[in-house]
Amino acid sequence: MKAVVTGGAGFIGSHLCDHLIAEGHQVVALDDLSTGSESNLEQLSGHPDFELVKGSVLDEVLVDDVVAAGDTVFHLAAAVGVHTIVDKPLESLRTNLHGTENVVEAAVRRRARYLVASTSEVYGKNDAEGLAEDADRILGSPLKSRWSYAAAKGLDELVAYVHGGASGLPCVITRFFNIVGPRQTGRYGMVVPRFVDQALAGEPVTVYGEGTQRRCFGSVFDVVPAMVRLLETPAAYNRAVNLGGKEEVSISELAQRVIDLTGSDSAVRHVPYEEAYGEGYEDMRRRMPDTSLAAGLIDYEPRWRLDDIVT
Numbered sequence: 001m002k003a004v005v006t007g008g009a010g011f012i013g014s015h016l017c018d019h020l021i022a023e024g025h026q027v028v029a030l031d032d033l034s035t036g037s038e039s040n041l042e043q044l045s046g047h048p049d050f051e052l053v054k055g056s057v058l059d060e061v062l063v064d065d066v067v068a069a070g071d072t073v074f075h076l077a078a079a080v081g082v083h084t085i086v087d088k089p090l091e092s093l094r095t096n097l098h099g100t101e102n103v104v105e106a107a108v109r110r111r112a113r114y115l116v117a118s119t120s121e122v123y124g125k126n127d128a129e130g131l132a133e134d135a136d137r138i139l140g141s142p143l144k145s146r147w148s149y150a151a152a153k154g155l156d157e158l159v160a161y162v163h164g165g166a167s168g169l170p171c172v173i174t175r176f177f178n179i180v181g182p183r184q185t186g187r188y189g190m191v192v193p194r195f196v197d198q199a200l201a202g203e204p205v206t207v208y209g210e211g212t213q214r215r216c217f218g219s220v221f222d223v224v225p226a227m228v229r230l231l232e233t234p235a236a237y238n239r240a241v242n243l244g245g246k247e248e249v250s251i252s253e254l255a256q257r258v259i260d261l262t263g264s265d266s267a268v269r270h271v272p273y274e275e276a277y278g279e280g281y282e283d284m285r286r287r288m289p290d291t292s293l294a295a296g297l298i299d300y301e302p303r304w305r306l307d308d309i310v311t
């Protein structure tokens, strides 16, 4: 495989690059290093089958050039993280809409199969236990403060589907549910690395809101091989597939787990949402994937437990 990984210097993208190189593929990562970092790829520097191109998915000419060298495109580049989205909604919208259009259109022009990374946020306020792929999605229940991210990702799915259908190329959409693991930074609002950093520094572990909101964290080491397998599975083509973990936890329980696992003497401090993100911020109460579609398609079975991910 000659793979192009947009967002390859990011958290999930860099693990995907590692995995593809370990499997003997050629990889070009395209990243503007806005939330990603070259240090995530230093283990691959100098590898004959690996190249990092620094630039934006908004640069149509560059994207076309990079994609021309590949036969498979994994599109992960996006403006991500609650802070980025809340502080820069328009910039996020531009990256997440036009960036995806550029990448998918280039893939189609170059006849490359492609995967587009989407998110559990397309399910909006829906807090059903075990969200299946046909559950109600954002258009019926937007979360206002996260609308630009969720709506853009919802439209990205459409861009992927419509081009996939029209071109007949293999295309897969993955909806990630709170993926965590090494190299994820807490700087942009990701809760697990933020709690770990606070606990290791002996600072208060800050839980936003009451902490009763529930999440289910998935390991990057489970989802990365699943992405590759989905692109090799014709029954997955032109479908959106949930990928995540299976252990549900409240954010208060998570804070305590992190404190216990790191042997920290930090206390838990509750911070109102408005203080963390400004007036009018809304969060979803629950986010829990139903991964039975992935299980049926590729025998997806999350192996990593939350405690192992944190330690």
Ligand code: NAD
Pocket: 006, 007, 008, 009, 010, 011, 012, 013, 030, 031, 032, 033, 034, 035, 036, 037, 055, 056, 057, 058, 075, 076, 077, 078, 079, 080, 095, 099, 117, 118, 119, 120, 175, 176, 177, 178, 179, 180
């Ligand atoms: P990340 O921030 O580590 O990765 C995103 C990467 O995209 C970064 O390296 C960043 O520098 C790059 N990028 C941003 N704008 C760019 C641009 N204009 N041009 C080129 N590169 C650009 O975040 P991640 O968690 O690894 O997310 C990867 C993908 O998975 C994203 O599409 C994200 O929306 C999706 N996702 C992740 C999660 C999760 O739990 N981590 C959940 C849902 C969806």
